Amino acid sequence: MNDAVKDTVYSIENLSFSYPHKGGRYRDTLDEPLLQDLNFSLYREDFTMLCGDNGCGKTTLGKLLLGILRPDQGRVLLEGNDMQTGSLAGTARRVGYLFQDPGKQLFGTTVYQDLAFPLRLRNLAEETIEEKIENILYELDLVPLRDRGPYVLSQGEKQRVALAAILLNGAEYLVLDEPTTSLDVRRKEKLADLLARLRKRGVGILMIGHDQDFIKAHASRVLRMERGGIFDESL
Amino acid sequence: MKVYDPRTKLVVVIALSSLGVVIKDASLLALVLVVGIIVSHHFGASMLRAYHRLKKLLVMLFLIAVLQSLFNGQGEALLVWGNFTFLTTGGLMRGLEFLLRMAIVLLSATIVATADEREMVQGLVQSKVPYELAFMVSLGVRFLPMLAQELQDTMVALQLRGIELKKIPWRSRLDTYVYLLLPVLVGTIKKAEAISLSMETKGFRARHRRSSYRRLRFATRDVFWMVGSTMSACMLLVLYWQ
Structure with missing residues (x-):
């Protein structure tokens, strides 16, 4: 598809980022830039894979896209709006972020409670909450786990619960940080099926990872990070 | 910068923080704070760095000090609105004392932070802990x-x-x-x-006794600082109680 007719979710303009160096005598100073002068766009229609060596800044870029980190220079535009002006929670309602360790984003004592509490804070009626949760549990094949504690689940199950929470939030674009790392082949296939279904629903995906087989099989666009820069390998 | 035994730093910190906790007089606390700043600088602690790292905590402590100052009935009224006395000289002094005390405790922490963790363990073990x-x-x-x-x-x-x-x-x-x-x-x-x-x-703890390659030894300057800080703290406390 021509980029001109694609729905642009993110526009990244001259983005640079450095982590603070803790060893400064008087205050934290900035390290060498990890990301330097990046310019690219992400489209809703694509299943974009972001790959590169360990430590090249893939996860950092993911965090910059969500607003968890702030750029030193340049801008991250989400649907045309500068991320600097919005809140993290506001962004999270449009873009979902799945951690490398999904256990870190689970809060409830049961899967149901975990999914319900943010909806309760939005003052939704209990019947509406139940309906929404039952639908998402069915869609993500989580019904048997409804009343189980999220911390005793397997990695793949935790991942699906975290994804369910993200989707209940209303996210229409997903940033997934190495979701295939600790999954076996069968679970990877399950994840691929789930992501394909989400794409059909119009959810855009940026997946950070190394898994070459997964990239070849599922990605519609590949971005490679190297030496602080980003290269579109699909071109 | 001279290298000190971590036990010396611990003794100095205990002396400083004991004075900070026991003394309830703002001018004496201010004196302890000034001495603490000089000592902390001598041991190589960076107060500016500590300030940048503890900025949020300092703001919180300042707010607590303000709260402690308000609605305290002791002393002369400084700020009165209608029938309510918001601030008195007694309240102001109480807030100031709290701030000085916390500053001394934080300053002591910056001195401990200059000690190497491994050496600190060794120091404690050699002190029979x-x-x-x-x-x-x-x-x-x-x-x-x-x-x-x-x-x-x-x-x-x-x-x-x-x-x-x-x-x-x-x-x-x-x-x-x-x-x-x-x-x-x-x-x-x-x-x-x-x-x-x-x-x-x-x-x-696979074996009951554990030997260590590194042994800490007191230098003359360590003895000077340990004896000096302990004696100074004791003398100040005796004078304060008299």
Whole structure:
């Protein structure tokens, strides 16, 4: 598809980022830039894979896209709006972020409670909450786990619960940080099926990872990070 | 910069913080603080760096000091509105004393922070503190920043669920903080488990006695500082109580 007719979710303009160096005598100073002068766009229609060596800044870029980190220079535009002006929670309602360790984003004592509490804070009626949760549990094949504690689940199950929470939030674009790392082949296939279904629903995906087989099989666009820069390998 | 034995730093810190806790006179506390700043600088602590790292805590302490100053009935009234006395000289002094006391405690912490962790354990062991206890102290010191990071990550994860803590009412906000506890607790227990497993695999306390390659020895300057700080603190306390 021509980029001109694609729905642009993110526009990244001259983005640079450095982590603070803790060893400064008087205050934290900035390290060498990890990301330097990046310019690219992400489209809703694509299943974009972001790959590169360990430590090249893939996860950092993911965090910059969500607003968890702030750029030193340049801008991250989400649907045309500068991320600097919005809140993290506001962004999270449009873009979902799945951690490398999904256990870190689970809060409830049961899967149901975990999914319900943010909806309760939005003052939704209990019947509406139940309906929404039952639908998402069915869609993500989580019904048997409804009343189980999220911390005793397997990695793949935790991942699906975290994804369910993200989707209940209303996210229409997903940033997934190495979701295939600790999954076996069968679970990877399950994840691929789930992501394909989400794409059909119009959810855009940026997946950070190394898994070459997964990239070849599922990605519609590949971005490679190297030496602080980003290269579109699909071109 | 001279290298000091960590035990010397501990003795100096105990002397300074004891004075900070016992003395209840603002001018004497100010004197202890000034001496503390000079001592801390001598031991190589960077107060500017500590200031940048503790900025938020300092703001909180200042607010607590302001709260302690208000509505205190002692002394002459300084700020009166109608029938209400908001600020008195007694209240002002109480707030000032609190600030000075906390500054002395934080200053002491900057002195301890200049000591190498491994040397600190060795110092405690050579002072006849059981190795298990000394090791736990050093582990605890290392665990605190990890716990802070865990809490910060959980706060971010909570916001990524679309929850704006600042925008929800106080009552609901308190309920939300309960949800924060679970992942922090689970994360902390998992880390503690991993550390204990790692200690077991490395043979922690596999033998009853443990020898050490490194032995700490007091230099003359260590003796001078230990005796000097202990005697000065005792003399000041005697003068203060008289």
